[in-house]
Amino acid sequence: MSYCASRFHTVRRRTVEVMVGSVGVGGSHPVRIQSMTTSDTHDVTATVKQSIALAEVGCEIVRITAPNVAAAKCLKDIRAQFSAAGFGHIPLVADIHFLPSAAMEAVEHVEKVRVNPGNYADKKKFAVKEYTEADYVEELERLHETFSPLVRRAKELGRSMRIGTNHGSLSDRIMNRYGDTPLGMVESALEFLRIARSHDYHQLILSMKASNPKVMIQAYRLLVQRMVQEDMHYPLHLGVTEAGDGEDGRIKSAIGIGSLLLDGLGDTIRVSLTEDSVYEIPVAQSIAKKAMSLWNTSRPSATSLLLVDAINPYHFERRVTTTLALSDQCRVGPEQPPRVIVRVGSVTELAAAREALASPRLTDTPAEGLLVPINAVSDLEVVGAATARGDAGPPKNFGFEFLALELATTLTPATLAPLLTHSEVRLLLVRAFNANESELLKQFLLVARQNRHFLAAEISPESFPAHESVLRELGHANLVFTLTSAGSPPSASHATGAYRQLVERLRAVGSAAPIWIRNTSGTAVQGEPSFLSKLLEASFLSGGLLCDGVGDFISMETETDVTRATKLAYNVLQGAGARISKTEFVACPSCGRTLFDLQSTTQRIRAQTGHLKGVKIAIMGCIVNGPGEMADADFGYVGGAPGKINLYVGKNCVQYNLPQAEADGRLIALIREHGKWVDPSPHHAANS
């Protein structure tokens, strides 16, 4: 049973409508945008001020933490003052961890309560214990007793509730039974969901957040699959937790949220950034707008070329491909990270691009291939001179590993022959083939193979059947497949769907050729000139496919600045966990529980440790979502008490209550002790 109506079209998942105050979520409502205040909830004036700031930039639902009963009581005044300021229509949500008593107080004052099933009524002890079936049933009975009063009161008052699972704070009961897995996250929510339903209470929204987009995507998919099995249709709140800040935080959020929205899942979203919360809103709005432009309410017709694909959506496995050697240093294949190609506007810009890309700042993030349009024989001559001439120094000093030549349709295999024979750099010929060009496809591939070069063929899902017999005959040697547009219905309504069609088509002809994900204006859901739009589109397409195990090359062709395009490609690869080129930071967005200034601390730690490629550092305002959320972090910097920091190595707290002034130095000392420190290179030092 699938989690969505189509993996090729965006068919919005049918859900019940849940009212959060006067704001409808799910059903026929648009994707609702929400965020959270970061002030201390006891400071009513500051919290009202932040709520107003959020509402004024378009936040439709505002969440406020209620860490204890006293804070929950403050919600009464916050609600009153927020309404008096003219925002009575914007619902408030109390964020509860641990304390049922705080939830019981909060539900009296605000429109919705979020409970974390991992710690509601469960003091997390990280205890390893075998739960027998009888123990488990007993635990569920205890849970029923503890959670039921809140459900009954929410029902009486007409409040809604979010059962908000976090990967990092699963109960010991769940951890011991299912482990730290998407399945455990789903079961954690289902325990609470069943209790709510036993009281015939249905004003429920669910979430499955994780800092790792792959885990988050799988958990939401699994949750929907399980809900469908049990005929439950509650709306989803989507978010990637602890995504961090800047480009990285936006990319991680867009990968997770965007992938699910493209599959028709998601009714309200929060983009969590370690920045002032108002900056989250335009990002969330842009993501929602793009996804909603694709909404379709009916299942695609049976005329669709394919209705299902064979990728397991609940378990990550990289697609197995052949291995291509594009240079001595640059191989492509299942054992290799996805390779980065950068597009240059024309052959006349090649020299400038080489110079820009040779910057020492790109040492850890090199452009491995350069894509250049070839419109005429004269362009071939320029490339020929550059790739064969001694002073250009190919291949060692060429600046990148291979050249991709995007061929105009007027160029024939014969016109390419001299270049292919003499080039000292490996060439990847790039050409689109219509349904009636099978013979030409064969000729291009044969001429490329003859000279140990490669062909990247663009074949739309619609015309693929016409090429099947020639592709079977030719096999996959020296061949790559790519797309530059979403194709046209009925095969797919977005580029992710078109690439999934391509994967299935290749599987059907037995081809293990690598796939190049090209982000172009034609693959965009809603292309816009802003960098944010380009970043979001790249995250949707490349990030989403990489999280499904698809993609051996990527290129960001909507960005014309070659340095920026290269950086964006590496950041998307890092966000999807497909290629790690720098330190990975897991930073919470901060909230009223935060015990130190997260934004400045994150920036300070990043400045000192951002060069530690492959090291993962978690920076958390408090321990609510950790150390589970830091499960795969190497080091953790966590608020222990006001102004006091606890340091972790993996899941273990190794230093308690350090004054913040000492904590940075101690963190670096710990990194050194564990052999993960290297001194920054001069260009890193200059950049920081």
Ligand code: SF4
């Ligand atoms: S980890 Fe950060 S966002 Fe989460 S509750 Fe603690 S301070 Fe708030």
